[in-house]
Amino acid sequence: MKTILKTIKINCEIGGERLDVFLAASLPELTRSAAQKLLEDGGVTLRGVPMQKNHRTSPGEVYSVALNEPEESFAAPQQIPLDIVFEDRDVIVVNKPRGMVVHPAPGHPDGTLVNALLYHCGESLSGVGGVKRPGIVHRIDKDTSGLVIAAKNDGAHLGLAAQLSSRTLARGYDAIVRGVMKMDSGTVDAPIGRHPTDRKRQAVTDRNSRPAVTYYEVVARYKGFTHVRCSLQTGRTHQIRVHLAHIGHPVLGDIVYGRKKPELGLSGQCLHARTLRFLHPSTGEPIELSANLPDYFVQALNVLEKRTL
Numbered sequence: 001m002k003t004i005l006k007t008i009k010i011n012c013e014i015g016g017e018r019l020d021v022f023l024a025a026s027l028p029e030l031t032r033s034a035a036q037k038l039l040e041d042g043g044v045t046l047r048g049v050p051m052q053k054n055h056r057t058s059p060g061e062v063y064s065v066a067l068n069e070p071e072e073s074f075a076a077p078q079q080i081p082l083d084i085v086f087e088d089r090d091v092i093v094v095n096k097p098r099g100m101v102v103h104p105a106p107g108h109p110d111g112t113l114v115n116a117l118l119y120h121c122g123e124s125l126s127g128v129g130g131v132k133r134p135g136i137v138h139r140i141d142k143d144t145s146g147l148v149i150a151a152k153n154d155g156a157h158l159g160l161a162a163q164l165s166s167r168t169l170a171r172g173y174d175a176i177v178r179g180v181m182k183m184d185s186g187t188v189d190a191p192i193g194r195h196p197t198d199r200k201r202q203a204v205t206d207r208n209s210r211p212a213v214t215y216y217e218v219v220a221r222y223k224g225f226t227h228v229r230c231s232l233q234t235g236r237t238h239q240i241r242v243h244l245a246h247i248g249h250p251v252l253g254d255i256v257y258g259r260k261k262p263e264l265g266l267s268g269q270c271l272h273a274r275t276l277r278f279l280h281p282s283t284g285e286p287i288e289l290s291a292n293l294p295d296y297f298v299q300a301l302n303v304l305e306k307r308t309l
Contacts, residue, residue, distance in 0.1 A: 008158060010165075012061045014211065019044065020053040023065065025210055025236070026165060038065070075104050075134070080116035085289050090156040090282050091149055092121065092135075095291040098145040098268060103133040108142075117150055125150065126157035138164055138171075138235065143253075145294050146173070146273025151281070159281035164235065172275035173230045173240055174219070174293060176300055177249040178258060181226040185217040188243040192236040201256060202238045204246045212236045214243040222304035225252060229274075241269060252300065264300050272297055 023035040042050040043066040083095040101108040125135035135150035151157035163169035193209030195201040213233035250258030253266035
């Protein structure tokens with residue numbers, strides 16, 4: 001029997017979705033299958049009553065979630081260079097290179113950011129993220145570069161996860177998209193859920209979806225392309241990529257939601273998590289960090305700057 005590490009409470013604001021879906025979306029350390037297993041084991045209660053995975057959430061409900069102490073980690077420490085932007089005894093923020101997976105997964109058992117963090121931080125990473133995701137508060141895709149924050153202890157992890165849910169932990173992204181955007185700024189307010197026929201993709205859909213809002217503003221326009229900055233009100237899987245493709249401006253190099261072949265020599269989407277803002281989980285001090293555009297992004301801009309509108 002595993003030992004309960006922490007019991008946390010999660011407040012439901014909107015309601016109307018299956019509880020396992022809500023839990024997986026609310027807690028970055030839980031996959032949907034892990035949320036279902038937690039429900040089957042009686043680890044989620046509402047006013048002391050164990051909940052089932054097919055329970056539909058209602059606004060105002062507060063769920064108690066018992067997170068279990070992680071067993072021996074499946075991820076091994078690996079000496080992999082890290083571009084550390086900020087670090088203290090509670091948190092570490094890394095500028096993740098493009099092509100690095102955040103945590104071990106099928107097809108990527110090692111060489112991940114987690115392997116590198118385990119080597120750098122030793123045993124100080126939070127266990128709340130589970131055996132394969134120690135310390136990880138939020139994720140970005142393999143081919144998305146930029147800032148990722150990890151927690152070094154459980155208190156910091158739970159505090160940062162709460163900020164992620166309440167949106168006081170804010171992330172800003174730069175992207176190059178296909179097409180010339182007409183508006184200087186705009187909002188994409190469209191629900192996102194699993195693609196109805198392709199389980200590996202997300203889509204704008206009203207079926208089993210969650211609200212999703214992305215804000216964007218134009219940085220520069222080029223012939224056939226636009227450099228934009230995006231910020232998130234919500235944090236759905238692939239949100240920026242899905243939303244920009246939905247309005248007819250898929251991210252350059254995104255072969256999943258855009259053109260099916262690489263462009264401008266890019267092997268993946270031209271998307272960079274450039275800024276990160278949060279309240280320090282121990283001191284409450286506002287922390288604002290940024291990571292310069294990486295070489296692949298700058299090189300793409302240099303190519304576009306040679307073109308005229």
